[in-house]
Amino acid sequence: MLVIEQLSKVFGDLTAVDSVSLAIPKGQMVGVIGRSGAGKSTFLRMINRLADPSRGTILNEGQNITALKGRDLRLWRASCAMIFQQFNLVERMDVLTNVMVGRIAHTGFLRSMTRSFTDEDRARAIEALDRLDLVPQALQRAGTLSGGQQQRVAIAKALVQNPRIMLADEPIASLDPANASRVMDALREINRTDGLTVLVNLHTLDTARAYCDRIIAMKDGRVQFDGTPDTLTSERVRQIYGTDDLSGDINEAVTSTSLSTTTSRPPMKAVGA
Numbered sequence: 001m002l003v004i005e006q007l008s009k010v011f012g013d014l015t016a017v018d019s020v021s022l023a024i025p026k027g028q029m030v031g032v033i034g035r036s037g038a039g040k041s042t043f044l045r046m047i048n049r050l051a052d053p054s055r056g057t058i059l060n061e062g063q064n065i066t067a068l069k070g071r072d073l074r075l076w077r078a079s080c081a082m083i084f085q086q087f088n089l090v091e092r093m094d095v096l097t098n099v100m101v102g103r104i105a106h107t108g109f110l111r112s113m114t115r116s117f118t119d120e121d122r123a124r125a126i127e128a129l130d131r132l133d134l135v136p137q138a139l140q141r142a143g144t145l146s147g148g149q150q151q152r153v154a155i156a157k158a159l160v161q162n163p164r165i166m167l168a169d170e171p172i173a174s175l176d177p178a179n180a181s182r183v184m185d186a187l188r189e190i191n192r193t194d195g196l197t198v199l200v201n202l203h204t205l206d207t208a209r210a211y212c213d214r215i216i217a218m219k220d221g222r223v224q225f226d227g228t229p230d231t232l233t234s235e236r237v238r239q240i241y242g243t244d245d246l247s248g249d250i251n252e253a254v255t256s257t258s259l260s261t262t263t264s265r266p267p268m269k270a271v272g273a
């Protein structure tokens with residue numbers, strides 16, 4: 001069980017995440033939705049401590065994540081894999097090596113940098129690639145793959161970490177519908193087969209409804225809805241976002257295909273922001 005208590009993140013005058021409290025049972029697939037700037041990324045980044053909370057506590061199976069430092073923090077980050085919208089692969093490196101870099105917590109930084117991987121690293125990487133139907137691309141440079149394939153490589157890379165939790169920050173935001181489905185199918189399969197807790201930020205309400213056991217809707221840093229997809233009715237969506245015209249004006253930032261629009265903003269500081 002991942003227990004989040006009164007979690008907040010403040011940037012100057014702005015409260016990006018405001019007193020969020022949640023309990024997420026192991027193995028649940030949770031979709032976090034909300035308009036651009038609602039606090040979804042900041043919330044996810046606090047869970048793996050890429051951003052330090054300003055207030056509140058994160059507990060995972062009784063372990064106080066907010067208090068972790070040094071080696072314990074590195075171990076937590078390794079067990080809490082993160083997938084990003086922009087894939088985070090080394091494009092000029094082949095797919096297999098990219099995935100093996102995910103073993104860094106097991107192989108050590110130096111071995112990973114010198115690319116001296118063990119047979120076990122290689123075997124695990126191939127196994128993960130096989131799960132994602134990417135063995136034929138194993139020796140191809142990552143940059144030559146389609147966006148959807150690259151995101152599936154990123155998932156394979158996350159899998160070889162042996163994570164306890166998978167965090168995905170808008171993993172399908174830059175993909176076409178067919179590739180987006182394959183990526184979401186892969187996340188759901190991993191969630192179901194491995195019993196891995198998955199938290200996924202989405203800007204598509206329909207996708208959250210289709211794939212997630214539970215939907216959390218955020219607005220202005222606060223949780224406005226927390227429940228099963230069938231209880232997120234149009235009426236509820238209208239109450240939260242001021243409209244239920246989900247195919248409406250893109251400028252309204254709430255559409256059936258997009259709950260958030262791209263905005264420019266200062267880069268997130270790694271720790272202690």
Ligand SMILES: Nc1ncnc2c1ncn2[C@@H]1O[C@H](COP(=O)(O)OP(=O)(O)OP(=O)(O)O)[C@@H](O)[C@H]1O
Pocket residue numbers: 011014016034035036037038039040041042043203260261262263265266267268269273
């Ligand atoms: N490093 C930072 N410094 C200052 N403000 C920040 C920083 N990171 C995020 N913010 C602000 O915090 C608020 C929440 O941002 P966050 O990225 O968490 O929202 P989001 O829901 O993920 O949005 P999007 O869908 O656009 O990614 C925004 O107003 C954003 O500008």
